[in-house]
Amino acid sequence: MAEFMTETEQSSPVVPHPGTTGERRGRAGGSDAGPYDGQEAAALLERTRTLVDPELRAALESLPGSLRRIALYHFGWQHADGTPARDNAGKAIRPALVLAAAAALGGPTAQAAAVRAAVAIELVHNFTLLHDDVMDRDTSRRHRPTVWSVFGDADAILAGDALQALALRLLAEDPHPASAPAAARLADCVVELCAGQHADTDMERRAPDEVTLDEVLAMSEAKTGALLGCACALGALYAGAGDEDVAALDGFGRQAGLAFQLIDDVIGIWGDPRHTGKPAGADLASRKKSLPVVAALSxxxxxxxxxxxxxxxxxxxxxxxxxxxTALAVERAGGRDWAQTEAADRMARAVQELSRAVPAPEAADGLLALAEFVTRRTG
Amino acid sequence: MAEFMTETEQSSPVVPHPGTTGERRGRAGGSDAGPYDGQEAAALLERTRTLVDPELRAALESLPGSLRRIALYHFGWQHADGTPARDNAGKAIRPALVLAAAAALGGPTAQAAAVRAAVAIELVHNFTLLHDDVMDRDTSRRHRPTVWSVFGDADAILAGDALQALALRLLAEDPHPASAPAAARLADCVVELCAGQHADTDMERRAPDEVTLDEVLAMSEAKTGALLGCACALGALYAGAGDEDVAALDGFGRQAGLAFQLIDDVIGIWGDPRHTGKPAGADLASRKKSLPVVAALSxxxxxxxxxxxxxxxxxxxxxxxxxxxTALAVERAGGRDWAQTEAADRMARAVQELSRAVPAPEAADGLLALAEFVTRRTG
Structure with a gap:
């Protein structure tokens, strides 16, 4: 699953503010600061790390020695030789969404109760990263060699398996009344993530003209949108929300996740490597069937x-x-415009879903700031 | 994890009957029929399949199409092309242990309530088989090509991930009061299985004189004993048993699992391929650090x-x-005698654990018949 690039310069917002729902924003320069300047998101992410890290670390420390070392390396808390490393565990977007959703619907009490669910989401996310890197033969993750490339495939598979088990154990041991429906929902999400990754590896093997835009959108929703949606839904469950509100929060996360994927694909073609850390055109050189490319082809x-x-x-x-x-051909065939319009459209839908469950703007602010954070990238 | 070979001729019992606890039985010919002739176990296994299969099949059918096909192939219900196949899903020893433990401690009501837990155990077992086959590069399982060798590594990893999620979802959705502690215990067991498989792959890479007998015993307990113990413990939980009885049932399954592994290792060296389906000496040819070999070396x-x-x-x-x-050297160094004595010893301990929680012989009969079934092999 795509990782949010933490080093990306933040600009060019895609998220419309409530009240501007449906407004299309073109690709903009850094001057269009939008309603959220990224500081609120940064504060939320920092607070999330403070709340989540002790419980996350305790879960990893509970693993038997052999698996613990692999997991602590993956999370950036140890070097491969087992010596302590500087924390490099990523931005914790997904746990931040859990906590922000709980706060939006249930205030500080719900947020405090949802920490375990936030840890579970982060464990599941990292289990999929460990396995996806094996399947995709990716050698680098968060600027460090991937687990399989350091410890071998077997260790990466086993550490991933153990992280999934830890995630579901955390929820099974949580006496909160939401823990059982949250566990069922998280397990369902894992199945969807697996189906998304399966569709991705399958499409890689097929010719570009055998892949439809609907397929790539469905794959992106399963692979990226599902976990963001699940994170928001778990927060809602821990706030005691009803089915409709839980579904609305899931929809918010899913649509924001798709918007993120669209922007990420645009950056994979036209992004400035000085800003993104990703060489421009890398996705084209690897003949990736990304959303703008398949839109252009069809x-x-x-x-x-x-x-x-x-x-x-x-x-x-x-x-x-x-x-x-190749980039010019994608652009002339309308792939770039389509992706940007679609991303804005998805964010508008996300905001609409959110406003159904959380009508008060001040309650929705945290979730909106996070959504803007993940979709606000240098185009 | 080792699979119980269903085609093995049943003879040479290792399980002592309650009352003969501690008695050592030497390797015997087919004449020593023991207290259980295998018919009770066969009846229990057949009844287990009848109870478990509909729910197991429904769980697999709930998977998205891509993953469903892989899972149904693995369970022997479909050919690789998706056409229906003859049921070849294995003997269902672990779900039978769940149901027998529930019945032993809680009677028919508990047994009926524990079907979902039995399905969850079988899903976890099969998730580990899918992943272990990838790591061990095993090409054959239950007389059919393994999933990775037919569909590729990515599909085997993803199907395994999805089966783990299905197992924990089944328990999360179960309103039974035991479902949450059962889920926590099953997740813990997954971590232990992963640690066991990690120890196994790690030992494969080391020289024989760098591996201690205690290490191989610990690895076998984690890799084989843990899931059998967990199966029995889940049955006890669904019968409403207290912590001590749950621990005793776990101990019973663990010790019986170790006895099974010891017998399996003996067969891997001296077994008659006409009876076992496994060529005699295969483990020696592959230089496997099995229990009798490491006992002999040390x-x-x-x-x-x-x-x-x-x-x-x-x-x-x-x-x-x-x-x-090589086989003669293992035997002359005492590896064969040690393994057989140790297997009988482990079964005696298993029976002792069981008698603590289930003193009435008639209530313990099902579990004892199953334990004898798995350890009763042609030597």
Whole structure:
């Protein structure tokens, strides 16, 4: 699953403020600061780490020695040799969504009660990262070598299995009345994440013209949207919310997750590597069937045929001109505009879902700030 | 984790009947029929399949199409192309232990209530099989090609992940008061299974003289004993048993699991392939650090040095004489006697644990019949 790049310069907001729902924002420069300047999100994320880390760390420390070392390396708390490392465990967006959702619907009491659920979400997220990296043969994660590349495939698979078990144990041991429905929902989400990753690995093997835009959208929703939705839904459950509000919070997270994925795909093609840490055009060089590319290929525009021909040939290492031509073809076939419009549309839907369950703007502020944080990237 | 070979001719009982606790039985021919002739176990297993299969099948059918197909193939209910296959889902020993433990401590009502827990145990068992086969590169399971060898590593990993989630979802959705402690216990067991598999893959990489007997015993308990113990403990929980009885049932399953592993290792060296389906000496040819081998190596007997020298050399394909010499060295160094004595000892401990929680012989009969079934193999 895509990781939110923590080093990305924050600008170009996609999230409309409540009241501007449905408004389309074009790709903007850094001047369009939007309603949230990122400081509220940063404060929420910092507070989340303070609340979540002790319980998360305790869960990992409960593992038998062999698995503990692998898990602590993955979370950035130890080097591969077992010596302590600087905390590099990521931004904790998902646990922050759990806590913000609980606070939005149930205030500070619900937020305090939901810490365990926030830890469970973070454990599940990291279990999928460990396994996805094995399947995708990704060698780097959060600027460090991935677990499989350091310890081997077996250790990465086993550590992931153990993290899933820890997540569901945390909820099973939680006496809160929401813990059982939360566990059932989280387990359902794991199945959806697996189906999303399966669709992704399957699509990688197919020719670009055999992949439809609906398929890529469904895959992105399962792979990225589902866990963000589940995080918000768990927060709602811990606030004692009814089915409709839980569903609305799930919808909010899902749509925000899709908006994030669309923006991430745009950056994978046109992003400035000085700002994103991701070389521009990397996704094109790897012939990735990202959302803008598949939108362009299925647009029926004249440039779609050119793009199809370019994608049919393997990338020749160092062919910067070929990458530029490919990016131009995606743009001329409308892939870039579509992705940006779709991202704004998804954020509008997210805000709409949220306003159904949380009508008071001040209660919704934390969730909106987080949603803007994850979708606000240098285009 | 080792699978109970369903085609094995049943004879040579290791399980002492209550009242003969502590009695050592030597390796016997088929004439020593013991207190259980296998018919009671066969009836229990058949009844378990009848109770468990509908719920198990429903759980698998709830998976998204892509994962469902992989899971149904693994359970032997579909061919790889998705067409229906003859049921070949294994003997269901672990769910039978759940139901027998529930019945022993809580009668028919508890047994009926524990079906979901029995399904959860079977799902966890199969999730570990899917992942272990990837790690161990095993190509055959229940006489069919393993999932990774048919669908690829990614599909095997994802299907395993989804089965773990299904198992814990079943318990999270179960309104029975035992479901939360059962889920916590099952999640703990998953962590222990992962640690056991980690120890196993780690020992495979080490030289035989760097592995101690205590390590191999601990690994076998985590890898094989833990899930059998958990199965019995879950049954006890669903019968409303107190902590001490739950612990005793866990101990019964663990010790019976270790006895099974010891017998399985003996068969891996001296077993008659006409009876076991496993070629005699296969474990020696692969230089497996099985319990009898490590016991022999650490015995201090003169034959231990000869065995160490033989194990230091890689197996030359077709060297039947070398295998015979190696088996003889294990035997002369006392590995065979040790394993058989230890197996009988473990079964005696299992029976002792059981009698603490279930003193009435008629109530204990089902569990004892199952324990004898799994440890009763042609030597």
């Amino acid at each position: 647009s029926g525009a004249p440039a779609a045929a050119e793009l199809a021909a370019l994608y049919a040939e393997p990338y020749v290492s160092g062919d910067a001109e070929g990458v530029v031509r | 015995s201090g007997a003169p034959a231990a040095a000869e065995l160490a020298a033989l194990y230091a050399e890689p197996y030359v394909s077709g060297d039947a004489e070398g295998v015979v010499r």
